[in-house]
Amino acid sequence: MTSKRKLHIKSYGCQMNVYDAQRMVDSLAGEGFVESASAEDADLVILNTCHIREKASEKVYSELGRLRAAKTEAAQNGREMQIAVAGCVAQAEGDEIIRRAPVVDIVVGPQSYHHLPQLIARAKTQGRAIETEFPVQDKFGVLPQPAASAIRARGISAFVTVQEGCDKFCTFCVVPYTRGAEVSRPVEKIVEDVKRLTDNGVREITLIGQNVNAYHGEGKDGASWPLGKLLHRLAEIPGVARMRYSTSHPRDVEDSLIAAHRELPQLMPFVHLPVQSGSDRILAAMNRKHTARDYCEIIERFRASRQDIAFSSDFIVGFPGETEEDFSATLALVTQIGYAAAYSFKYSPRPGTPAADMQETVSTAGMDERLARLQDLINSQQSAFNKAAIGTTMDVLFEAEGRVPGQMVGRSAYLQPVHVMASPDIVGRVLPVTIEKLERYSLFGALASPVSTVQPTPFQMTIGA
Template sequence: MTPPRKLHIKSYGCQMNVYDAQRMVDTLAPEGFVETASVDDADLVILNTCHIREKASEKVYSELGRLRVAKDVAAADGRKMNIVVAGCVAQAEGNEIIRRAPVVDVVVGPQSYHHLPQLLARAKAGGRALETEFPVADKFGFLPPPKPAAICARGISSFVTVQEGCDKFCTFCVVPYTRGSEVSRPVAKIVDDIKRLADNGVREITLIGQNVNAYHGDGPDGRPWPLGTLLRHLADIPGIERLRYSTSHPCDVEDTLIEAHRDLPQPMPFVHLPVQSGSDRILAAMNRKHTAEDYRRVIDRFRGARQDIAFTSDFIVGFPGESDEDFDATLALVTQIGYAGAYSFKYSSRPGTPAADMQETVPTAVMDERLVRLQELIDSQQSAFNTATIGATVDVLFERAARNPGQIVGRTAWLQPAHVMASDDIIGQVLPVRIESLERYSLLGSLVATPSPQPAQHAHSPTTGA
């Protein structure tokens, strides 16, 4: 019997890359690959790259330098190690990677992961392989329906891609250039994936896409379905207790999505809705296609549908031309909205984007000072949000045993980790928990009622407006 080959994947960046890594593991499993946490004993190493963060390319080349040493050690031991660069940096700089990094055997873009077995075979036969062109046909049409054995539950929660690409062309963003235009998967394929995951014990699904609420996949009736309609359909799948989605754009929040939050228990009252800035002048320079007031109205629509809904967001400080008044407008927006958390970053230029050519840059020291002020405000809001949960009873989906003996950890509807003392037969259940204290970002509490040994079929309605 041929021993399994070992695969190590290092992913950078967004949730989409986390899902893509799982997809690559599933694609390579029939080829005899099993995952390993160690680079040193891997037969195949994949760097699943992201182009969003600062100095993304430099980090990839630095990592490849370390992998060159590991590859030489493997060769000295009589073992061949293949190295693949995948993801958005691969898409953007494929030929440059081939030129600069002879250690790399395969370069593959995000739309071609399902070709990995063929690309590895091509590299074995001809030296190296590169595939970064956008497919002419539907990106998702190239991926054959997964075999039941290839869909494996990685815990209680799982990601499922429903949409890929973006047509917004924000001036700071490389996604339209690395992921291509917006494409939505057909409803039937999404349902098939989620049913298999539910059969394997998954209870929470996060639908992901670069612009997920631009979803308009073909429905069973032959018409394009918006995200809200898709959520209604998925809510009927037995075993799926919770539905989430990320990442959204304020311009694509349709009434059907608001109504899904109003009418269904499965869509969680926790929405990631990036705004990037509170200044209309900067939003226009970013080509965000909405104003700060437009964003506030979207927030109000959600809150009108469900009072306990909470929000996270993304912010960029120091975008070219950002004045003190522009930054003050961002602070004012954050103060008015009140977030449960947010991601905030200093602006960094991305080659090939329109913002990279903007001349009116903000000094680094000013960006640093603004970022500290913004993060202090957001941290205070997150702390207040978590503290408000103390004394309330909230539903928790239990995921796994915690570090402390006898303790089980799960997450609230707002993704707060919550710990209770209980047996592990509650894993996979949604149960009410009385929150008693807060330890850093984790909630500590106790079960309100004795759990049933069977997974709960319906989530409880929250009893707090946290």
Template sequence: MTEPRKLHIKSYGCQMNVYDAQRMVDTLAPEGFVETSRVDDADLVILNTCHIREKASEKVYSELGRLRVAKDAAALTGRQMNIVVAGCVAQAEGNEIIRRAPVVDVVVGPQSYHHLPQLLAQAKAGGRALETEFPILDKFGFLPPPKPAAIRARGISSFVTVQEGCDKFCTFCVVPYTRGSEVSRPVAKIIDDVKRLADNGVREITLIGQNVNGYHGDGPDGRPWALGTLLTRLAEIPGIVRLRYSTSHPRDVEDTLIEAHRDVPAVMPYVHLPVQSGSDRILGLMNRKHTAKDYLEVIERFRGARQDIAFTSDFIVGFPGESEQDFAATLALVTQIGYASAYSFKYSPRPGTPAADLRETVSATVMDERLVRLQQLIDNQQSAFNAAMIGSTVDVLFERAARNPGQIVGRTPWLQPAHVMASDAIIGQVLPVTMTSLERYSLLGNLTKPSLSTPSIAALPSVPSHTTGA
């Protein structure tokens, strides 16, 4: 019997990269690869890279330096280790990686990972392989998916890609250049994926895409379906009890999506809706195509559909030309909305993007100071949101055993970890939990007797708009 080859994959960045990493593992499984958590044991190491974060390419080269040592050590024992750089840094800087890093055998962009077996064969034959061109898509404008058997469940929750690419061209963002134009998968293919996952024990699906609410896949009726229509259909699949989606653009929130939040219990009341800045002037420089007022109106449309809906967002601090007045507008927006959580980052230029040429930069000292103030405000809001859960009875989808013996951990509708003392027989079930305390970001509670009902959505906690902290 042939000894399985071991694969170690390290994924950086967004949920799409996590999903792509899983699909790469699935693609390579028929080639005899099994995952390992140890680099030193691996016959194949894949760095699945992200170009969004600061100094992304430098981090890749630093990691490749460490992998060179591991590859040399493997060679001394007579074992060949292949190294692949995949993802958005590979797409943007493929030729440079080949030039600077002889240790790399294969460079593959995010549109081409399904060709990994062929690329590895090419490298084994004596040539280094590079594939970063945008491929010829199928008749639906999307990459051919892996064979059905390659789609495997990984626990109670799973990602499913429905859309890829972005046409918004925000001036700070590389996604249109590394992921290409917006394309959407046909509804029938998504339904097949979700059914297969449900049959394998998945209970929660998160639909993902660079601009997921720009989804416009061909429906079985011959017409393009919007994201809200797709969510409504997926909620009908037996076994699927929760649906989420990420990441959305404020300009593409259609009425069908609002209606799905209002009418479909499986659609969770938790929306990641990046705004980036509260200043209209900065939003214009970012080419975000919305104003702060537009964003607030979208928030109110969601809240009009569900009173318990909560929001997360992304913010960039120190975008070129950001004044103290502009930053104050961001703090005011955050204070007005009240987020359950949010991500905030210092601006860093991405080569090839229009913002990289802007000269009116903000000093590192000022960016650091502003980031601290913003994160303090966001942290205070998140703490208030979590603390407001104490005393409430909330439905929790249980996912796995926790670190502490006898504890099972699950997620609330708002993605908060919730721990209870119970048998692992509850994994995969949605059960009401009365929250008793909070430890950092995790809730602790007790299973509630089935005869007790959960509160109405009007009674569930929200972040007060007067939260302060800046």
């Protein structure tokens, strides 16, 4: 019997990294690794990195500095600790990590997680191991499957990767260089994954990909299926109560996806559709290949399909060359759309991207001031959206017990936390809740019994276009 070894994974960044961390746990389970919440007592520590956010590399090296002391202490106590750097920073800067950080034993890119057991063994015999090349074959077909106990431990919601990589080459983004070209999984492999998850208690599936709505996987009929058709197939699986997808690109919104929102009650009416800027000039400089008007027309197509649909988005403030007029166009777009939530960031250059060489930089003070104005507007819209829920009844998927004894917590269709006083046996069920009050970003209410319909209309009336 393989002796148990402790594994600690620290993930940064996007939902893909959360999913990738689960893949790494699954790939190492057969090697006798069990997860640990502490890096200090782990036999293997993996930093699962993200290259999207500001100062990504610096954060990795800072964390490696702290781990150096833990590795030294382990060696003094006669215990070997291995340290691995995984993810997009590993893909982009693998050789540099090896050069700058002698404490690192393994560097592995996001395309090669299924080779972790071999890399661990290679590092033991050769001192260090690095694998950051893009594979030629479809890596999706060789991933280990999680045990039933692992699925149940992760709860009633699960991520399922359906697509990876990006062909858009936005000038600010490193994803095409670190994750590679767009690859989509075959439909039946996704169906198998979802059936396995629902058989073990998962009720909500979130399909993820760098450009998830660019999905073009092969169906049983041999044809290329778009995301909308895939969603229809997954909705047929017993036990799938809710479906979501993230992250989308405006250029890949097609008619079958719009139709899926109209036709599938399991598909939640909440779409994350990043726009990045409201200025056509800046959008062109970003190589987004859509205009603000294009984006607004897409939003209207979604809204025509479901009156209760809501949106979140991403915004970059201070992109090279952004003027006050450009920024005002972003504020105007946000005002026109009306978001339930949004993420906004100051621009920071990523080495190797075209935008990193652009000279018309915006001052730090200018970016700070613009970001504060944008976030004030977004926060006011989110607050209005949440307040509009008071007095309505909405369906909630309950996930766990709350911090207060006797309290249960779930999420609305719009991912709002919802708290009620109820029995723990409601976990995994979708139940109507009448919302009574709002505290910060959380809703509080009472189970409604019986309630025939959800009442979403006030949301659209409050912040709609």
